[in-house]
Amino acid sequence: MSFVIRSRSSPTTPYDTLAGVIIAGIVLLTLLFGVKWSFVLALDFSVVSMYARPLFTGFLMTLGISLFSLFAGSIAGILLAVAYRAGSSPVRWLVSAHIEIWRNTPLLVQIFWVHFALPMLTGISTTIMVSGVLTLTLQASSYLAEIIRAGVASVPKTQWEAAESLGLHPGIIWRKIVLPQALRVMLPPMVNTAFSFFKGSTVLSVLGVTELLRMGNIISLHSHKPIEIMTTVGLSYLAVGAIFTLISGFIERKISR
């Protein structure tokens, strides 16, 4: 899909060529004078293989943190969405307050609140890992509850009424009628949320959890090779991002069919 229509009605102008020349010029000048080629060409990526094991440990940690918090968060999210649907108005109000609070504050502030302020309230001190995962779980629960709530609400009321008038059991209504329609609406934002929580797990490094980013920082300080190490870290995040793009493309194709 292109915005520029290639038809007779669009007068052809030399703007595009001009813009291309200007941008190419800027890029060339930056590459020529802005980059220290003697340094860049001397980069030695074999350092990465030396530190492959700790980097992989960090990667596994990142994966584990995000998978666990997504799993726990989706269970909590389902419970919250059910409570919102079935509960009385104070319950609804509480669920909405939970959703809005966790969605509308920065993750960093939430993590610090859970790690430093919550123990003052409860008297239970948590390790950095526990408070980080707890924060991610709570935030995931609010995002997922909102998605599930919107997904279930998107099924028209007539579908419920039709199913009830057929005398179907509530369990069957959910399984065979509501969920298949709601899942079509819910899946694409769920995949996006999953990826954003994978990205969000990097914030735990600020607390000191040694996931991939913090491991990369430590190793780049230790080895004095920041570019090689940090680029590898960045590329591994990009690789996971590419996998997520493939998954969401696959799901969207499945749904639109």
Place this chain on the structure above:
Amino acid sequence: MKEKLADEPGARCFFDIYFIRDQFLAFLYYGAASLSICAASLIGGGVIGAVLCLMHFSRLKTLNAVAGVLVGAVRALPELVLIFWLYSCLPLITGVTLNALSTGLISLSLFAAAYLSEIFRAGLLAIGIGQREAGYSLGLSRLMVLRLIILPQATKIMIGPLLNFMCDLIKASTLLSALSIHEMSFYASSLGAETYKYLEIYTMVGAIYFVVIFAMSSAAKRYLARRELVLAS
């Protein structure tokens, strides 16, 4: 900080309201610092994002590809990774020493540029081809069509996503505290390390962020809902 008297009721309470009262102005000051960081990176990101958007609509395939790769990469990278990569690698690659604030502003601007270019693109694409053709048939030039017909309509479409993105930008700006840039969450953590009044500090900081972000996101939600109503009728 004001010396606290022992008989002040807040001194004995586990939630020290007097501490919040004393620190409130300081927090507003650092909140203004946070907001100006966001505003600067929004402007920088808007300029870069507009260029990326133009590159995307260009007829030159290479420009399309470059813009696509840049936007995709920045959107797929976690913000903190982008910040740390630029912080540790940019000075080495370019040979220019940058202080933490400019590195932070560059990374937030890049982050904003990637998302803003997508918002601009979606807004422009939402205007039907008929609008352009009608403009051309009236004898308007390409620039005039863009200025008089497409942009006024596209901006209305962009306002909602733009407000939503500004929420994300404010949230991302807290990550700059990892580079010890003096914005609100950094002040919170340094004050916390000094006074150990974490409960008061982080509850207040969270509340300030919540007020700003919630106002914006509900404005966006209301705007989008009203637009949908207008479009449906």
